[in-house]
Amino acid sequence: MKKRITIGIDLDGVLRDFAGTVIKLTNYLYDTNFDVKEVTSWDFSNDLIKEKLPAFDMWEMLKRHKSRLEDADYYPNGVKLFEQLRLTFPDDNVWIVTDQITEFRKLTLEWIIRTLPIQPTGIIFSFYKDKCKLPLDCMLDDRAKVILDCCKAGITSILWSQPWNTLKNPEQRTFYSLLMQSSKVFQSFHRADNAEEVIKIISSLKEKA
Numbered sequence: 001m002k003k004r005i006t007i008g009i010d011l012d013g014v015l016r017d018f019a020g021t022v023i024k025l026t027n028y029l030y031d032t033n034f035d036v037k038e039v040t041s042w043d044f045s046n047d048l049i050k051e052k053l054p055a056f057d058m059w060e061m062l063k064r065h066k067s068r069l070e071d072a073d074y075y076p077n078g079v080k081l082f083e084q085l086r087l088t089f090p091d092d093n094v095w096i097v098t099d100q101i102t103e104f105r106k107l108t109l110e111w112i113i114r115t116l117p118i119q120p121t122g123i124i125f126s127f128y129k130d131k132c133k134l135p136l137d138c139m140l141d142d143r144a145k146v147i148l149d150c151c152k153a154g155i156t157s158i159l160w161s162q163p164w165n166t167l168k169n170p171e172q173r174t175f176y177s178l179l180m181q182s183s184k185v186f187q188s189f190h191r192a193d194n195a196e197e198v199i200k201i202i203s204s205l206k207e208k209a
């Protein structure tokens, strides 16, 4: 019998549309007209919003308007990916691994239960730096920093393509150059933007398990 593997999947930026929620709420509260298409960096509250609103504090805003996060949209391709993972690997662990401040944990849990057609086998609230320390065989995340750390830890890592992690962005060029420094680290790295590709990567990982 093949070993049971553990797959970690991130929430914000993969399943839940965090950026879109922040942009919509900012426009509503500050009468601005940001477009989610302008979000091309991971730290968009600093790089984009603070350019126009220097005193902007994203976390304070979200804490004051938690219900917006509760009602956040989901990414159809992310939810499809999650469903496919659960159906394709029914005997394996599929964990949602997400970095949430204490105030947002309960509503995030409720969002997951309400939104996902099949529930994960586990939910881990983990600080982003600690994701690579979890007993994972595979991690899928939209944040390059997390993926780099997981690759270094020898975890098969999948960077989920989003406009804020493309090569056009200087921050990402640094990420790729760090990744290229070791062929062993680079071997753990994959990039995907659809469920089929992810299933293929994990199936080949399972073959080796």
Ligand SMILES: [Mg+2]
Pocket: 010, 011, 012, 013, 014, 141, 142, 143
């Ligand atoms: Mg994320």
